[in-house]
Amino acid sequence: MSERQAELLEAAYRYVLQHGLADLSLRPLAAAIGSSPRVLLFLFGSKDDLVRALLARAREDELALLGDVGAAPIGLARAVERVWAWLAAEEHRPLLRVWVEAYARSLVEPDGAWAGFARATVSDWLGVLAACQPAGERDTEQGVARRTLALAVLRGALLDLLATGDEKRIAAAIAEQRMH
């Protein structure tokens, strides 16, 4: 990946965070980031490949969060707290909107550039949550159920937050959850 390519990818990524992925179009995108459709196709191959690159770029941001949570067995309760703090941060909202968009799209249209995005992200997150569980619980059936529940709470809370912005009510709901 050339330097110019990395530069344009970063610019395109910023553009997508603001405008969404759903009706991304090469000409407006190129105009906004000071390039041309010709160049984008030359560097990325096709629009689908560009979208794939953008999704991979978004995933980097996501993985950075997962890195912050850490692999220490701090327990699900604290893991949920930490992830929620990250999700609720105002500056992450554009990324999270794009995330939901890509997730939904990959459910409806399982081929093409979005293939497997939803499934991959579920398993990413379950993996991180598993690493937070005490070793004795991790491999039990109940352990799997408990981290599945933790993930559901976080994802559901995120959907609510993106729709209503009502951070206080949702934070109270998460606090209500007892990850005994």
Add this chain to the structure above:
Amino acid sequence: MSERQAELLEAAYRYVLQHGLADLSLRPLAAAIGSSPRVLLFLFGSKDDLVRALLARAREDELALLGDVGAAPIGLARAVERVWAWLAAEEHRPLLRVWVEAYARSLVEPDGAWAGFARATVSDWLGVLAACQPAGERDTEQGVARRTLALAVLRGALLDLLATGDEKRIAAAIAEQRMH
């Protein structure tokens, strides 16, 4: 709304359940349901209006579920069980995929045909869950937090289910949830 219009709306709705809303296009839709773009526009006004009508139609199916849950104060735990049984049913999956699609779209593009869909659906569901809570709990701050949590669990579980289809694991997670 004329008879022919209702008929075509129903056919278009079935088409959308199979093909999604994201790249709905008049010509293929019309061809599939035995009509023409000309007629669809004549009857519905514009494509945006047609999409609005389709979203309203999907909402009818959703409201039918909410009706089944009932307005009796059966407690959140049993309400969650009942709603989950409906969400997990195989035959509802196309509807739920379209639902996620519309939800995501209305987050990214808050104007146009999708406007307010996400927000409206959150408040719909919170209303129903509220009606399931005992009267004494309903209006407390904790009552709000607890139904927000119940909604998050259901929505998060739904996302997981649509991505992985792993009904057993997710059902176990919901069972793990103690709606004390």
Add this chain to the structure above:
DNA sequence: CATCGACTGAAACAGTCGTTTCAGTAGAAG
């Protein structure tokens, strides 16, 4: 200087989009 590869601008290509124009047909009402 010549040559090569990386990169780019302008324009065209074939296709699809939502929508409109025009010209009807069918059935009921006067």
Add this chain to the structure above:
DNA sequence: CTTCTACTGAAACGACTGTTTCAGTCGATG
């Protein structure tokens, strides 16, 4: 029979899509 309303088919409109063709420019390497 005429007139009105509801509805429909065929074709065109202008705008936009991803992609390709052709013709370059520029900097480094031989």
